[in-house]
Amino acid sequence: LLRQAREERHRPSDVVVHVSDALVPTVTVEDVAEALTDSRLMERIGASSVLLGLIDNGRMELVGSNGVHEGLIQDFHLARLSEPLPLTEAARTREAVFVTNRLDFIARFPALTPYMSQFPDAAAAVYLPLIAQDTPIGAVGLTYEGRASFPPDERTVLTALGKVIAQSLQRALLYDQEHELAAGLQTAMLPGILPHVPGVHLATRYRPTRARGGIGGDWYDALTLPDGRIAVVVGDVQGHDVTAAAVMGQLRIALRAYAAEGHPPSTAMARASAFLAELDTDRFATCLMALVDPLTGMTSVVRAGHPEPVLRGPDGSCAWLDTPGGLPLGLNTPGGQPAYPVFETVVEPGSTLVLCTDGLIESRAEDLDQGRERLLDALRAGPGQPDALADHLLDTMATYTGEEDDVALLVLQRSRGKASPAPRMEAVISPSDPDALRNARIALREALHSWSLEALSDTAELLACELATNALVHTDGSATLTARPVRHSGRGLRLAVSDTSTASPRRRAAPERATSGRGMMLIEELATAWGIEPRGNGKTVWCELSLDLV
Incomplete structure (x- = not known):
């Protein structure tokens, strides 16, 4: 009963079905090779070893195997199509190669004689050409144990199997080529x-x-x-x-x-x-x-x-x-x-x-x-x-x-190492604290001295006061003044005032006797650059001063 069940499972008509089902989800050539050499598939179709080769520039490249000695793979990994080997003969002649006698196999392919001892139980083998659009693209070899012949109906099924594998392999080759081209374009x-x-x-x-x-x-x-x-x-x-x-x-x-x-x-x-x-x-x-x-x-x-x-x-x-x-x-x-x-x-x-x-x-x-x-x-x-x-x-x-x-x-x-703390001065200016602005100017002056930027003190204090006053007058809540040295084309200073309002300051022409409205004009004239950066909870108005222009 066990033998009968095994024979029914390996019926020729089921071989194509098993292989087709295994190849359905494949996308790349690697996927096809993995599916064909899977041990579960080999057990279903009754094969003891599988060998898959692709034609590449006149050579047969072995891309997948199971049950084949590693030494054989290494020695014949890139065999020329003209060499007398079963895979190359199948691809060269476009005809399936059926082998049912070990002596005939040795006489036909003498280069493989040293490896025959590694397949003591192999009794028969078939090597199928893989032809797509009338062009050989590779070959696949299957060996069997306990088999003495390939009846005509089984030869027909195996020939059809080669066409199924060739179609999947051609689809995978086209995908790999498109994928490589796309990746190359993207990378370029x-x-x-x-x-x-x-x-x-x-x-x-x-x-x-x-x-x-x-x-x-x-x-x-x-x-x-x-x-x-x-x-x-x-x-x-x-x-x-x-x-x-x-x-x-x-x-x-x-x-x-x-x-x-x-x-x-x-x-x-x-x-x-x-x-x-x-x-x-x-x-x-x-x-x-x-x-x-x-x-x-x-x-x-x-x-x-x-x-x-x-x-x-x-x-x-x-x-x-x-x-x-x-x-x-x-x-x-x-x-x-x-x-x-x-x-x-x-x-x-x-x-x-x-x-x-x-x-x-x-x-x-x-x-x-x-x-x-x-x-x-x-x-x-x-x-x-x-x-x-x-x-x-x-x-x-x-x-x-x-x-x-x-x-x-x-x-x-x-990189790891001793941290270099970012030189930075920060002062919170509250509208309810009458000394806040004066304390901020003192802190700014001390910071500029420690950064060796004393030459910028007068201009920096003026612009810092203009930025902070503008924030206090036109927005609600406190403002935060920050200063830090910068290194653009030379040495300089960056001043910034942040507040919680999204309203941006605007440059406007102030009348001759007006007491306000000139803050942004001063910033434009005295700063080397200025701008407005939105924040998640408000905005920051910044300006930069260059020591080289003093």
């Missing part, structure tokens, strides 16, 4: 060389989706600014087609140019949004930019509809940074350009900042919050080095996401 639009910044280690990865075509709009970028800071970016253009990749290339270059010109992150993002809208492609994009000072760790983050960055501290603790965000790029608002709030934090020595696109965490089978938690778990368990960590995150998360979307990943790690 990404930066080829990352900047080398002392004190910071970078690692970037791009992984295309497994979907047909495999092309998308995800990108990463990094550039060094004249003042020594480094700007890092990840983004994702809507869609998975050539248009998305083309728009991505244009948007990446535009955003890079705005940042290189010295625009603060919020301004660079707003200009990039306007640029994308003017392209009139009906596409939008999400984006995340971080501006990092490698000496102090001071980091400014701006995001446009994009997942927040993740920070791993020196102690291994991991958290998503609660960063306020603006609209995706390319979406216009009734009031003009959308606002992009700035989030500031400090990346401590030994800390790692991770920027990624949503393809790393999103899956159709799971809630987004689960993906976010999985990324934190993967980051906690990941290695310390940025390159190894990037590979670990891609491999770990792919298990859950299924590579349904393409991924851009950037890992920035600040």
